[in-house]
Amino acid sequence: MVYALIAGCEAAFWILIAAGLIARYPLGRRRLGTALLALTPVVDLVLLVATALDLRSGGQAGTAHSLAAVYLGFSVAYGRRMVAWADARFAHRFAGGPAPRRLYGREYAIECWKGLPLTFLAVAIAAGLLWALISIAPDPDQVATLTGSFRVLAIILGADTLWTLSYTLWPRTRPGGASWEPPGPGASQPRAQFRP
Structure with a gap:
């Protein structure tokens, strides 16, 4: 049921x-x-209420509950950025807004650093939800999968940190040119880009 809820909520x-x-x-x-x-x-x-109720009513704590906590953490932390990413593309397509730019070099590294605190926030929210689910699980023997998810969160955080550092040290170069060009006079600031 929880897997179906996650899929339904994502949709x-x-x-x-x-x-x-x-x-x-x-x-x-x-x-x-x-x-x-x-x-x-x-x-x-x-999704949060349904997951908690499922555990409280005797549902077997498992991977689905862990996935729900991780999904919620990232949805809350990155939700606004995802909406802005989609909004920029709709504005360009239907309202004559500026075309979303692909970022390179220093600009891309800056966006990576802006995204890193969101990953910290997502991991913190997911960890808090996991602790809450562990505390309401009726059987302590059920929580092994939930506690194992903390390692997954640490891996996610480490991977995003390494991603950010790698693009700071080795910037993505613009095709056929320099890795970064200063904007021309009167150029508008780029919209925040969502990094999938």
Whole structure:
């Protein structure tokens, strides 16, 4: 059941984002679009409550519960950035907004450093949720999978830190040119780019 909830919540998250952006841009209904986008945290709340209730009612704590905690942590931490990423592309496609730029060199490294605190936040939220799930699990023998997920969170955090350091030391170069060019006079600042 928890796996189905995670899949359903992930689908609902993107459906709300798509519906909100369609309402905002092609349909020109900004208030409706904003309301739909504002509902995305409700999806996370539904998953959190359902996961807790499943454990509380005697559900076997397992990988699905761990995955739910990790999913919620990253959805809360990165949700706003994902919405901004999608919004920039809809604005370009339907409202004449600037084309999203691919970042290179120092600009890309800066975005990596901006994303690293979000990963710390995501891991902290997921760890807190795991502790909460462990505390309400009816049988202490069930929590081995949940406690094992802390290692996964440490690996995720370490991998993102190494990714950020690697692109700081060895910047991604622009195809056929320098790794970074200063923006010209009057150039607008790039929108924040979501790093998948």
